[in-house]
Ligand SMILES: NC(=O)c1ccc[n+]([C@@H]2O[C@H](COP(=O)([O-])OP(=O)(O)OC[C@H]3O[C@@H](n4cnc5c(N)ncnc54)[C@H](O)[C@@H]3O)[C@@H](O)[C@H]2O)c1
């Protein structure tokens with residue numbers, strides 16, 4: 456790992472962060488080319504990329520429903536029991552996020568509110584390149600189902616033999632995915648963003664993936680909704696002298712083993728901790744079947760050593776990691792000072808993999824510094840809000856003059872007319888909207904009922920003239 460040592464008033468700078476997670480330009484370019492080719496060439500293009508990047512392509516991208524359900528009988532009972540435990544806890548957590556429609560009635564009878572509607576169709580991306588992710592099937596699908604999304608389709612890359620993992624399919628059956636397609640990478644994102652002969656276009660794409668998937672999602676956003684940039688995994692451990700080096704090492708390695716582009720940070724004000732953690736990593740990584748990926752990732756990891764907890768916390772907030780672990784005495788007391796992190800694991804017992812699998816909060820989280828403005832995937836990502844506005848004649852009479860004055864200031868005559876015409880109908884004691892002729896005759900007078908006073912001219916360089 457690289458080392459940055461800060462002392463006194465020194466603080467971590469953006470230039471100290473290599474930001475592997477922030478999607479390199481070559482990957483953005485490559486993802487764009489793949490998406491454009493799929494938009495143009497549809498199934499045939501998807502098939503070419505599938506063969507090129509996954510080494511195999513199934514005859515049909517759609518996985519028959521009976522194959523999905525059949526996977527439940529193929530997997531180990533212990534796995535299935537654990538999967539169902541995870542499902543229940545994820546569901547319980549996300550039920551709390553569901554937003555309800557609400558309405559309020561003013562004294563004049565006017566009703567205002569918010570109508571909540573599920574997104575009509577979503578594609579959940581489930582990664583499947585360097586590992587299988589049945590846990591991500593649950594994390595992506597449960598909030599969609601809690602929100603009431605009527606069509607949830609899942610896309611995930613085929614394995615080298617063109618099949619899908621029984622674990623992943625069993626998770627799709629437990630979570631209630633409506634349709635499964637064996638297609639992954641940027642080509643899957645292009646396919647569900649624009650549609651092909653056999654893969655449907657959806658309204659929104661969610662879920663994590665490697666840098667190609669994240670880059671493709673960013674590229675198609677706008678033409679289709681996306682949740683966030685959830686790219687290669689990240690963890691930041693904030694540790695003081697109470698931290699146990701081997702435990703910190705295991706937690707860094709737990710994210711490093713996802714992807715050579717995963718990024719690990721250790722931020723500490725304890726003088727010898729970093730060396731002890733690195734020594735523990737050396738021993739432990741040698742035993743991992745994923746040693747190569749783990750070491751490749753840790754090579755660009757960063758250790759930030761500080762001589763104060765304040766500088767350490769500032770560094771964490773600048774990093775804005777996907778996952779933050781607080782290995783500190785009185786860890787809960789630090790929570791209020793953490794501004795930027797996708798998920799915060801408080802205290803030494805809160806192993807990040809608990810959050811990956813079973814705790815309940817979502818493990819699809821913002822990466823590459825986007826935790827400064829993004830949220831964990833949640834039910835809110837699958838719900839849209841429409842404002843509801845229903846006026847009574849009394850409400851119109853009360854608010855109408857303000858609308859007309861504001862419309863007049865904006866020079867929007869018909870806006871004022873729209874309200875003025877209704878006021879005229881009220882004045883004439885008729886609520887018959889079909890009888891507008893009389894109101895029209897008086898339209899100008901009603902639209903600009905009173906000349907506004909000319910305002911002064913603001914001096915844009917400061918002060919008032
Ligand atoms: N941020 C989160 O919430 C979160 C959650 C879970 C996993 N993850 C991350 O998801 C990722 C999973 O990655 P993965 O690779 O295992 O699976 P993946 O499904 O994301 O990516 C595999 C696909 O990438 C494409 N690909 C591979 N090499 C390519 C190349 N050179 N050019 C173009 N396309 C190429 C292929 O189409 C392949 O099917 C990891 O980075 C992991 O850290 C993130």
Ligand SMILES: N[C@H](CO)Cc1c[nH]c[nH+]1
Nearest residue numbers: 588590591688689811818
């Ligand atoms: N740590 C990943 C999010 O960055 C989620 C995950 C799934 N399985 C194991 N881990």
Ligand SMILES: [Zn+2]
Nearest residue numbers: 688709710811
């Ligand atoms: Zn993980």
